[in-house]
Amino acid sequence: MDKTPDWVAVDWGTSNLRAWAMTAEGRVLDEATSDKGMGQLKPDEFEPALRELTAGWTQGPIRVIACGMVGARQGWIEAPYARVPGPPLPEGLTHAPSRPDLNVGIIPGLAQSDPADVMRGEETKVAGFLALNPDWDGTLLLPGTHPKWISVSAGEVVAFRTSLTGELFAALSGHTVLRHSVTTDGWDEDAFLAGVSEGLARPEALMNRLFAIRAESLLKGLQPPAAKARLSGLLIGTDLAGARGWWLGARVAVLGAGELLRTWTAALAAQGAAPETADATEATLAGLVEAWRRSQ
């Protein structure tokens, strides 16, 4: 099988680099991943990392469309933010400096002025989701380290809201006294849903309810799977409380994968929402294909 691609689609985040060998028609020939995320690369290390990952596909000239933190200020080159409200894929890519046989166009992130907010990479998922679901209006939820609630209407991003929920869970689990209570591979779904309800109903109690996880471990034998699931639920529930206007009575689709997709969807469903779901990687790829098409 000839795998020489017409172009390469790249999702380059803080922790990982993922590339797909593509045909001009948007068909995937092959894919490759590496742990050379933007977080560990200096500006002059991006080109070698990308060449290394794609060397098996072609030695000839290569065109690349990339999204994600590769376009951050600390990335290969800063791709200036586009503004919302506006389309998820505005005109124009930022071209990264490289030898001339490599042509890399980076999709701009989106910035919102008030409240101040930013995204890099998620705009491509939104574009891909809309390409796969034309005329879809509603709220997209992208769970993750920094979950994003994104309001979409008539093909444009109207507004969005990022939270620190996922990273907060990691910091609490790894770097506070709660690590003694929540370290486990286990999970207790009832404890998770109870945590969601509690966080949603009483977000003002969070500071105390976090410590109570430790106290119940000491006094009442709260087990690690329940403690970990309750912690996750409390944080997601608090996020749902603040984002109530984004999901209550709205059409919602959750774009994700694996446990993150499952838990956020379960949390919303338990509160009476009926979220649709979609695969985040498919959305990313569809968004990169959409950007490729427009650049022709």
Add this chain to the structure above:
Amino acid sequence: MDKTPDWVAVDWGTSNLRAWAMTAEGRVLDEATSDKGMGQLKPDEFEPALRELTAGWTQGPIRVIACGMVGARQGWIEAPYARVPGPPLPEGLTHAPSRPDLNVGIIPGLAQSDPADVMRGEETKVAGFLALNPDWDGTLLLPGTHPKWISVSAGEVVAFRTSLTGELFAALSGHTVLRHSVTTDGWDEDAFLAGVSEGLARPEALMNRLFAIRAESLLKGLQPPAAKARLSGLLIGTDLAGARGWWLGARVAVLGAGELLRTWTAALAAQGAAPETADATEATLAGLVEAWRRSQ
């Protein structure tokens, strides 16, 4: 000056060990500190650490009254919790295993069943504060890694409420994307008080307001002193929201020292409370003296 103490008062926390050479009448002859906190010691390392710190005071038999995490399950010996409601210093000390010339009595911590909560060390501060302020009724606030709101009436601890606020600030500042925005020795008091008001008024917005600190750094040039102070204010304001019933319309005294005492007092004052303040170390020492007297 003869510094041979009649007994030694010890405050032994997770990070530090502090000892005072005392007369039978409760006068301080000398003091000494070490970084040999409970967190880094195995059970058989407590006795050498204490002997090393007090070796300059006497080579003879020595009596010690100790409070704090030294009595935790991971400490020298577990001092079982006393229950609330009840006095801050109930009868009975737990004696640590040692050679017979060293007699160490550990003050029990306090446990609350519902909501589950625990303290170790703070009960001694409460006892000391009440010894210095007889007949004082109201809410004591002890800021710190795990701030505690403690309701005191008729010489007893009625109930208490611990939060994770201080440790959460450290985890967010050191182990999330916010570290890029808040690392500074500076401080912006207006940003702090605005954060307190925001956290108190809209605790449900916390997950988003945390991320917004990063976004405003990127988009609006939010400076580190303002970012750090706002983060602290948001967390303290959220704590105040959950603890509203503990301070609103209540007599409140803040037991602390330094910046922690100053910021929490300023936060409460800005919300119309009129907190009294007291020095935490004086309260600890007065509590240890009170425990010594009762053990005679």
